Amino acid sequence: MTNPERFKNITPSALPSRIEELGEPKFRAKQIFKWVYQKRVGSFGEMNNMPKTLRERLSGLFTLQKMEPLFIKESKFGDAVKFGFSLVESPHLVESVLLYDDDRRTACLSSQLGCALGCVFCQTGKMGFIRNLTQEEIIGQLIGINDYLMSKSDKLVTNIVFMGMGEALSNFRNFLSSLQIIMHEDAFNIGGRRITVSTAGVIPSIERLMEEELNIGLAISLNAFTNEQRDRLMPVNRKYPIESLVSIAKSYFNKTGRRVTFEYVLIEGETDSLEAADTLQRFLGGFPCKINLIPLNPSSDSVLRNTSDSNLERFSDQLHQRGLSATIRKSRGQDIWGACGQLSGRMIDR
Numbered sequence: 001m002t003n004p005e006r007f008k009n010i011t012p013s014a015l016p017s018r019i020e021e022l023g024e025p026k027f028r029a030k031q032i033f034k035w036v037y038q039k040r041v042g043s044f045g046e047m048n049n050m051p052k053t054l055r056e057r058l059s060g061l062f063t064l065q066k067m068e069p070l071f072i073k074e075s076k077f078g079d080a081v082k083f084g085f086s087l088v089e090s091p092h093l094v095e096s097v098l099l100y101d102d103d104r105r106t107a108c109l110s111s112q113l114g115c116a117l118g119c120v121f122c123q124t125g126k127m128g129f130i131r132n133l134t135q136e137e138i139i140g141q142l143i144g145i146n147d148y149l150m151s152k153s154d155k156l157v158t159n160i161v162f163m164g165m166g167e168a169l170s171n172f173r174n175f176l177s178s179l180q181i182i183m184h185e186d187a188f189n190i191g192g193r194r195i196t197v198s199t200a201g202v203i204p205s206i207e208r209l210m211e212e213e214l215n216i217g218l219a220i221s222l223n224a225f226t227n228e229q230r231d232r233l234m235p236v237n238r239k240y241p242i243e244s245l246v247s248i249a250k251s252y253f254n255k256t257g258r259r260v261t262f263e264y265v266l267i268e269g270e271t272d273s274l275e276a277a278d279t280l281q282r283f284l285g286g287f288p289c290k291i292n293l294i295p296l297n298p299s300s301d302s303v304l305r306n307t308s309d310s311n312l313e314r315f316s317d318q319l320h321q322r323g324l325s326a327t328i329r330k331s332r333g334q335d336i337w338g339a340c341g342q343l344s345g346r347m348i349d350r
């Protein structure tokens with residue numbers, strides 16, 4: 001007997017024809033979608049607006065088994081929750097974070113187990129690359145976070161950022177189909193304005209993303225002001241240097257009308273100098289973009305040091321004086337190791 005197929009790996013574009021192949025009308029696809037992604041049921045038996053025979057047939061063909069959170073850690077500051085989800089047939093777990101910000105509930109999703117890009121300030125990068133997450137494993141995080149939210153109140157995730165473990169644009173196919181589910185009106189129905197993908201700068205994938213016309217936000221992890229420095233901090237820079245990142249960001253803005261965000265980690269003695277502010281002005285002056293200044297979050301074995309609060313303020317002022325739009329991003333989830341650069345999918349002992 002073959003194992004049932006994992007339903008949540010079926011792409012939204014393939015589902016209607018898969019349902020038709022079973023001799024069922026297409027509208028069933030819509031119904032099933034709502035049950036799986038809006039009501040988040042764990043079995044076909046619960047889909048009580050569909051004939052029993054169909055439910056039984058679907059149960060034999062597909063599985064809706066959920067990814068269970070092995071741990072949920074709530075920050076003592078009440079603004080972040082970290083989840084560790086177990087993966088099907090894998091000894092690893094994948095981590096995701098829920099961030100609260102006024103009325104916004106943002107899910108920070110992971111897209112890969114580990115990461116091949118090896119940025120030196122990132123715990124995920126230190127794991128090396130293990131594998132891409134499947135569509136089900138990406139969407140499963142969102143389902144789990146919505147289950148958690150619904151257990152606390154009747155609220156759901158409002159915003160999505162792909163800033164968890166891995167480089168989403170290096171897992172383009174599964175990232176894209178997950179996005180289609182996130183945006184689908186019968187699934188999570190979250191619009192492009194409320195979704196952002198962060199990238200270390202995988203330019204061919206940014207070009208593909210532009211072709212898809214999904215109009216999601218783009219955040220480029222810049223973190224350095226010279227190529228020599230960025231080569232050291234983010235080895236992907238050897239392939240896609242700063243000048244090409246600025247150029248693709250301009251194309252993205254021209255095509256989508258969305259201001260690109262540059263994320264910039266403040267590292268003491270590395271990226272927080274006056275020279276850095278001057279150079280950023282040369283690269284980004286006159287271009288309608290945003291710069292997010294991010295304090296370096298502690299990692300267990302890094303020799304890099306966070307800049308002081310006063311340096312952070314001073315650097316932000318220097319950027320403003322140079323006409324750049326910069327915001328200091330509050331670091332959340334540090335106490336639960338859920339802040340930027342702190343996620344790592346440890347091995348679990350089953």
Ligand code: SF4
Binds near residue numbers: 116117122125
């Ligand atoms: S910062 Fe992002 S791209 Fe760099 S190693 Fe970490 S997960 Fe990969």
